[in-house]
Amino acid sequence: MKSGNMIRIILITLGVWIYGDLYSQNPNRVEQTKESRCATKSFCEDFYGDFDYKGQSSYGEFAPSDTLRSKIIVYAGQDYRIFSCGHKDLGDLQFKIIEPIKEFKTVIKDIKKEDVIEYEVDEYGSFKVDDQGEMIVKSKTVKYDTIYEKQTLLKENLIFDNMNNKNNSAYWDSTVKKTKRLIVEVVIPAGEESFKECVNIYIGRMVSANKKFSQY
The missing domain is CATH 1.20.5 (Single alpha-helices involved in coiled-coils or other helix-helix interfaces)
Known part of the structure; x- marks a missing residue:
């Protein structure tokens, strides 16, 4: 025992x-x-189509009023379908596709001020002095030296909004001609913040169809 x-x-x-x-x-x-x-959760399966969602799709648990962002890269020569769906208790999700754009701007960094004094000279090139032995001022001018620098500004260009687009589309379909970085932003509507549920971002891609004639 x-x-x-x-x-x-x-x-x-x-x-x-x-x-x-x-x-x-x-x-x-x-x-x-x-x-x-x-x-393991699958949402909006009707949107899938023939795209491959492996690679950049993401998921997580979020609460009402949360806003999340996912940075992705879309590659030239690929067709993309991007959308976001989540648990029904979170309500209707708004998702946007944003392209960050760098702009370079020349701005003034500093302005240096310098007093320039010119003194009188005699016929031999020597400075003239007054009765107190001080050099006689002929003129006074102010010289300004402007220093410039380049600043990088980051703008955000809205490409797609699932709640405000002319086709009333729930997903973004596009053929990408140039590789670039994008941001997928998802906004969860306000509500009780005492619970969290799944939100998935789907990044689907496939090789663009070749519309050119093949050569022998």
């Missing part, structure tokens, strides 16, 4: 030690497991 209790105590102790060791190696394991369930 005592031998059985001892074995039970040893097994329990060993189990606690193994769990503690695993948790110490990854303290975020519980949170990761919680969010990973969103990876």
